[in-house]
Amino acid sequence: MRHTDLVLTPTHLRFCGRRFPCSIGRGGVTGTKREGDGATPRGTHRIVGMLYRPDRMARPAGWAMPIGPGDLWSDDPGDAAYNQMVRAPYPHSHERLRRADPLYDLVLLTDWNWPRAMPGRGSAIFVHQWRKPHHPTEGCIALHGDHLRWVAARIAPGTRLIVA
Template sequence: MTPFDLVLTPTGLRYMGQRFPCTIGRGGLSAQKREGDGATPIGTHRIVGLLYRPDRLARPARWAIPIRPGDLWSDASGAVDYNRLVREPYADSHETLRRADPLYDLIVVTDWNWPDAQAGRGSCIFMHQWRRPGFPTEGCIALRRDHLHRIVTEIVPGTRLIVRD
């Protein structure tokens, strides 16, 4: 491990010598992640993308991509574009990225089950803003808004997110 790794610990997400409180999936940690189980997958994941709402915040990093109206994320296990950014209209199961609440104003995308998604293994694990302390996610890692913003100004594509049992 290096100081540049994001490391999930029992007391929060450690990065650059600091610990940031966070929440994980309602299903806890899992070495056998499945679509819909609410678990955060154990393993070493790479940061592969950064998405942001340009109508709500300034571009947080040069490599960040704006979330546009109609942007969705496919969670349709078995679909050809499973675990990928898709656009409306999209008939299969998906998550809307432009939400009314601020949870997805800033999204760090990991390489969990990507780019060659295996059906049923679980769609993308994001890092995003939490609802409130202790409120679980559907498998993602969620942080306080200011902590998330601080982290994204320093990470780069390829930064490792390490989730240990």
């Protein structure tokens, strides 16, 4: 492991010599991820993108892309665009990226089941802001907003996310 890897441990997320309390999926960690199971997938993943709300924060890094009002994420295993960003209006099941709450104000995108998604294997494994300390996610990893912004300012595309 490298100093610049994001490493999930049973009690925290480690990055650049710091430890951050975090939340994981309500289904724990799994090696057999499925859509809707609420589990965080085990393995070595890569950070492939960063999204942010420009109406709520300054660009956190030069490679971050803004989330617009019509930006969605397809979570329909029967959709050709499954596990990809899509635009509203959209007829298939999806998750809205521009939310009323702050959960997706800043999002690190992982390469879980991407770019060629296998239907039903799970979508949208992000690193995002938590609802409250240790409140479980639907499979993502969540951090306190200040910690997420600290990580975002120092992370690079391709950084490894290691979920043991």
